[in-house]
Amino acid sequence: MLVLGGGLAGVACARRLAEDGVGVTLVDRNDYHQFQPLLYQVASSQLPAEDVARPHRAIFREHATVDVVTAEVAEVWLADHGLVLTDGRTLTGSHVVVAAGARPNFFGVPGAAEHAFPLYSVADAERLRLHLQDLLRDAAPGTLDVVVVGGGPTGVETTGALAELMGALHASGRLARPGRITIVDRGDALLGEFSAHAQEYTARKLREAGADVRLHTGVAAVHPDRVELDDGSSIPARTVVWGGGELGASVAASAGPEPGRGARLDVRPDLTLEGYPDAYAVGDAANIPSGESGTWPQLGSVAQQSGKWAAENVLRDLRREPSRPFRYKDKGIMAMIGRNAAVAEVGRHHHQVEGPVAFAAWLGVHMMLMSGVHSKTDAFVTWAWDYFDRDRTATLEASATPQRIAWGDDEADRPHIALD
Ligand SMILES: Cc1cc2nc3c(=O)[nH]c(=O)nc-3n(C[C@H](O)[C@H](O)[C@H](O)COP(=O)(O)OP(=O)(O)OC[C@H]3O[C@@H](n4cnc5c(N)ncnc54)[C@H](O)[C@@H]3O)c2cc1C
Structure with missing residues (x-):
C-alpha cells in the first residue's frame, strides 16, 4: 500500500x-511533515521553523507497519x-x-516565480524570514516595505503578522520607519469566502495594525524592487509575498x-x-x-x-466490502488576523464570530489538525493563547529568540530543514 x-x-x-x-x-x-497553517508565524519570526515541522519517523514511531521513504x-x-x-x-x-x-499558482505573472516569496513550505517561510532579517540590517527608508499578493486567508494572515512585526520593531525603537505592508487583491473584498461583515472586520483590523489594503488591484509584473499593477502604477518593494492561489x-x-x-x-x-x-x-x-x-x-x-x-x-x-462516498464534517472557515483579531464562520450554517470566540474556534480546529502529527497538543494551546492574548513585542530572531512551543522533543525528534 x-x-x-x-x-x-x-x-x-x-x-x-x-x-x-x-x-x-x-x-x-522531505523527511518531515510541515504544518502549513503556522507558516506565516515562521516567516514573521514568531515561531522557529522547527516548531511547525515534525519528522515522519517521529510521527510513525509507534506504527511498525509504516515504512517512510524520503x-x-x-x-x-x-x-x-x-x-x-x-x-x-x-x-x-x-x-x-x-x-x-x-x-x-503564479498565474503567469511575469517575474512572480523568480522574485516573489511563496508560502507553501517550511523552507519557503524560512527563506522569507531570512530575507527580511537581511533587509532589517540595512534599514534605510523603504527597504522593509512588503507587498502581499492575494487577499485569501494566507495573504490576510501574513499581512496581519508582518504589520504587527513592523509595528513592534518601531515601538521598540529598532526601526525608525517601519516597513509598509500593502495587501493587494483583484476582488472587491478580502477573504472572498467570508460574509461581508467578516470582510469589513478583517480590512479594519489590518488597517488598524498599519497595513494598506488595496482592492480591485491586479498585479501585472513582479520585479526585484517593485510590483507593477494592472492600472499602470507600481509599488516599490523588495519583498513580495505570493498568496495568490495554488x-x-x-x-x-x-x-x-x-x-x-x-x-x-x-x-x-x-x-x-x-x-x-x-x-x-x-x-x-x-x-x-x-x-x-x-x-x-x-x-x-x-x-x-x-x-x-x-x-x-x-x-x-x-475486506471485499464496497467503498463509501466521502462525507465531510464541515468545521467552518477561519482566519487569524493578528493578536486579538480573528474571524470564523463555524458549524454547518457557518455562524459568524469574531475576536476571542473566533480565536477559540481556530484553536479547536487547529488543535485537531495538529493532533494527527503531535501528541502534545496542550503545548500548542498554551503557546497559541499566549500569542493571541498578550501584547508581547514581536522581534526578529536577530535580536531575540521567538517564543517556542514547548514540545519537549528530544534532539532526535527535531527536523533538519534544508533550504535548497
Ligand atoms: C500558508 C498556508 C496557510 C494555511 N492555513 C490553513 C488554516 O489556517 N486552516 C486550514 O484548515 N488550512 C490551511 N491551509 C491549507 C492546509 O494547510 C492544506 O489544505 C493542507 O495542509 C493540505 O494537506 P495535504 O496533505 O493535501 O498537502 P500537503 O500538506 O501540502 O502535503 C503534501 C506532501 O506531499 C509531498 N510531495 C509533493 N510532491 C512530491 C513529490 N513529487 N515527491 C515526494 N513528495 C512530494 C510534499 O513534500 C508534502 O509533504 C493553509 C495552507 C497554506 C499554504
Missing part, C-alpha cells in the same frame, strides 16, 4: 491503515499502483493514494488522467480515480466533489478527513 505525500492527508491515511496493521510505504521528498516521486503509475522515484527506484503496492498537496502538485499530472480545475485530480465521490478503483487522490491534490457547490475547498480539515476516508475505503476493499 503506497501513500505519496506526508502532509495532513497522507499522514492521516497512513495512520488509519497502520491502526489495522496494514503495511504502508509513505513517500515524501525521496522525490517523478511519476505515478495508476494502473500498476506504482511510484517512480527520481533516484530510479520504482515502488509498487496493492493500492496507491496520491496526497501530494499543492504548489503556488495548483495541484506537479506530480499529479504524471498520473495519466487529465487534471481538472486547479491542476488537481478529479476524484469520484469515494475518492478513487475514474477507471482506477485501487487509486485514490486526497487533500489539496484532489478535486473532491461536495455534492452541492462543486468541490470541497483546500483546507486542512478536508485533507485530514479525506486521507482518513481513503484509508477506510482501502480497508473496506481489503
Whole structure:
C-alpha cells in the first residue's frame, strides 16, 4: 500500500491503515511533515521553523507497519499502483493514494516565480524570514516595505503578522520607519469566502495594525524592487509575498488522467480515480466533489478527513466490502488576523464570530489538525493563547529568540530543514 505525500492527508491515511496493521510505504521528498497553517508565524519570526515541522519517523514511531521513504516521486503509475522515484527506484503496492498537496499558482505573472516569496513550505517561510532579517540590517527608508499578493486567508494572515512585526520593531525603537505592508487583491473584498461583515472586520483590523489594503488591484509584473499593477502604477518593494492561489502538485499530472480545475485530480465521490478503483487522490491534490457547490475547498480539515476516508475505503476493499462516498464534517472557515483579531464562520450554517470566540474556534480546529502529527497538543494551546492574548513585542530572531512551543522533543525528534 503506497501513500505519496506526508502532509495532513497522507499522514492521516497512513495512520488509519497502520491502526489495522496494514503495511504502508509513505513517500515524501522531505523527511518531515510541515504544518502549513503556522507558516506565516515562521516567516514573521514568531515561531522557529522547527516548531511547525515534525519528522515522519517521529510521527510513525509507534506504527511498525509504516515504512517512510524520503525521496522525490517523478511519476505515478495508476494502473500498476506504482511510484517512480527520481533516484530510479520504482515502488509498487496493492493500492496507491496520491496526497501530494499543492504548489503556488503564479498565474503567469511575469517575474512572480523568480522574485516573489511563496508560502507553501517550511523552507519557503524560512527563506522569507531570512530575507527580511537581511533587509532589517540595512534599514534605510523603504527597504522593509512588503507587498502581499492575494487577499485569501494566507495573504490576510501574513499581512496581519508582518504589520504587527513592523509595528513592534518601531515601538521598540529598532526601526525608525517601519516597513509598509500593502495587501493587494483583484476582488472587491478580502477573504472572498467570508460574509461581508467578516470582510469589513478583517480590512479594519489590518488597517488598524498599519497595513494598506488595496482592492480591485491586479498585479501585472513582479520585479526585484517593485510590483507593477494592472492600472499602470507600481509599488516599490523588495519583498513580495505570493498568496495568490495554488495548483495541484506537479506530480499529479504524471498520473495519466487529465487534471481538472486547479491542476488537481478529479476524484469520484469515494475518492478513487475514474477507471482506477485501487487509486485514490486526497487533500489539496484532489478535486473532491461536495455534492452541492462543486468541490470541497483546500483546507486542512478536508485533507485530514479525506486521507482518513481513503484509508477506510482501502480497508473496506481489503475486506471485499464496497467503498463509501466521502462525507465531510464541515468545521467552518477561519482566519487569524493578528493578536486579538480573528474571524470564523463555524458549524454547518457557518455562524459568524469574531475576536476571542473566533480565536477559540481556530484553536479547536487547529488543535485537531495538529493532533494527527503531535501528541502534545496542550503545548500548542498554551503557546497559541499566549500569542493571541498578550501584547508581547514581536522581534526578529536577530535580536531575540521567538517564543517556542514547548514540545519537549528530544534532539532526535527535531527536523533538519534544508533550504535548497
Ligand atoms: C500558508 C498556508 C496557510 C494555511 N492555513 C490553513 C488554516 O489556517 N486552516 C486550514 O484548515 N488550512 C490551511 N491551509 C491549507 C492546509 O494547510 C492544506 O489544505 C493542507 O495542509 C493540505 O494537506 P495535504 O496533505 O493535501 O498537502 P500537503 O500538506 O501540502 O502535503 C503534501 C506532501 O506531499 C509531498 N510531495 C509533493 N510532491 C512530491 C513529490 N513529487 N515527491 C515526494 N513528495 C512530494 C510534499 O513534500 C508534502 O509533504 C493553509 C495552507 C497554506 C499554504
